[in-house]
Amino acid sequence: DAKTTQPNSMESNEEEPVHLPCNHSTISGTDYIHWYRQLPSQGPEYVIHGLTSNVNNRMASLAIAEDRKSSTLILHRATLRDAAVYYCILRGQYGQNFVFGPGTRLSVLP
């Protein structure tokens, strides 16, 4: 699976939008972009995934660059509960395993 690069940490103020970037310059045409997050003392949880088009769900939005070499996870209004480590992962449509990097630790300030 291709590698992703994320900032080690980011800060946001409560109730403001947060844009979490992910670079994946070696992405292949069949790789999907997945985002997971890990709240303190919990296992990771699924956030969103996409291939080419931007995606929205109740938790977040995923904006994918036209060349697919980068993507951004958007939290529209950060809450204190969104403080977590966010992982950007590439996985082929028929890939078996997720490879987790160190992720981005998001702090949300009240």
Add this chain to the structure above:
Amino acid sequence: NAGVTQTPKFQVLKTGQSMTLQCAQDMNHEYMSWYRQDPGMGLRLIHYSVGAGITDQGEVPNGYNVSRSTTEDFPLRLLSAAPSQTSVYFCASSYGTGLSPLHFGNGTRLTVT
């Protein structure tokens, strides 16, 4: 719906002891996997299974055994615990491979002294 259940939540072992970490899921998921997470690091895959009777090694399999006799259960065995195996262990499952999201348990925190 319980999801993915891991037991125990905490465990302390002495070097050389053996134990089994339990993982059970009630979602009829074919795919199950074990990860370990060391402080400040991402998760590393230990072993995985794509169905009952089928297991394979991940990135860091040494010192661990697994078996998959039923769809629901995927235990992880430490044969002879070492301090380097001190970590938090997560079990995860999904319907299959590809696009199915992983569902994680809440982890087992293991300390080997």
